[in-house]
Amino acid sequence: MRVVVQEAPFDFGAEAEAFASGRHDMGAVVTFTGVVRDFGGGGLDAMEIEHYPGMTQKALEKIASEAVERWSLGDALVIHRYGRMEPGEKIMMVATAAPHRKDAFEAAEYLMDYLKSRAPFWKKEHSASGETDWVAAKDEDEDALTRW
């Protein structure tokens, strides 16, 4: 299990390849990557992500450990950035490895649902017109936790 919190970009392809390689006992590998979206034609200039340095790493480790245990994962990976990112940049990724696809998918969705609403990150959008807005948490993201 590996959990990384960093400001710098990460190499999604290399991380995905390294995570999926050399596994002889895990038949299924799932990855999820979140990308900064530009809503409608150049409206978004940048996304800024604030986090809680003392808490972030251990909150993510707790979420990842719970997923590994619950689905008997062979491995799990979480990488999450903070700081300023432009549209198209990758914000974060998770990866899960399990003997069967159902477990790998479920564990990745669990990681994402908890990262969305229980990891101490806050997104702020900087629009091209100079305005800034904190992204509001969505009820559907909070509701997503009830399935676990």
Add this chain to the structure above:
Amino acid sequence: MRVVVQEAPFDFGAEAEAFASGRHDMGAVVTFTGVVRDFGGGGLDAMEIEHYPGMTQKALEKIASEAVERWSLGDALVIHRYGRMEPGEKIMMVATAAPHRKDAFEAAEYLMDYLKSRAPFWKKEHSASGETDWVAAKDEDEDALTRW
């Protein structure tokens, strides 16, 4: 949308990176990779995959098109190998891109469920002791289709 059927290995990291890059309108990218498993300590020598050359490409294109339409995907990728593979080798991958994570996950699971039971591939296991066995289709894989 891209569908590839080939005997040669594919570069999972490079494919995942290329698929996920430069998307300004799709916030969520999911990949799944299937790996040849060695069940219990060197029992499996190789996996051999037979397919139906005239049908495979179009069956996969149909499955992928249905996923793209149903979840309004920004893009979908399916790569599936045939021939002989050793434990640890990647058999296939799918990737989906959508504005939101729920759609990207669901579409990837849909692709996998249909690839398992509706694409003309047949797996044969070659054991280290020289025996060969056609892998039997699982009831649970057929049942998985009922959710869609």
Add this chain to the structure above:
Amino acid sequence: MDVLYFAWVRERIGLPKETVTTDAATVADLVEELRAKEERYAVAFSDLSALRVAVDQELTDFDAPLAGAREVAFFPPMTGG
């Protein structure tokens, strides 16, 4: 009409493909003709619930008509992914 066999169906019948001249109206009729040909066909087609069929490279069922069909393929349930 070309008739194709895959996986253990191919192995039991002993060939991947053959050309068959038939007036069979449906896939099921064709199966009856093949069963009557030789023991290895009778064995391969003994349990249709363990088989799948494609006509002109589209999955279908054993009731499917064969009028105009150029290619019929028999195989076990698929195990892709």
Add this chain to the structure above:
Amino acid sequence: MDVLYFAWVRERIGLPKETVTTDAATVADLVEELRAKEERYAVAFSDLSALRVAVDQELTDFDAPLAGAREVAFFPPMTGG
């Protein structure tokens, strides 16, 4: 005790961190003390349902006791991923 603020809570109060001397028994008691300090605190803490709290870097709720706590953080619902 260190009190930390994140996202718009930080912006409304105007600082990321301060040291507070308090006898507050619970998070809710601490909030009452902060609200009474200055208008900007009253505004930031006007609707607790829009806030989340962590004590010593663990998510908790406003009823949580503060005995022995070294760090309390207030912030809006998280938006990671």
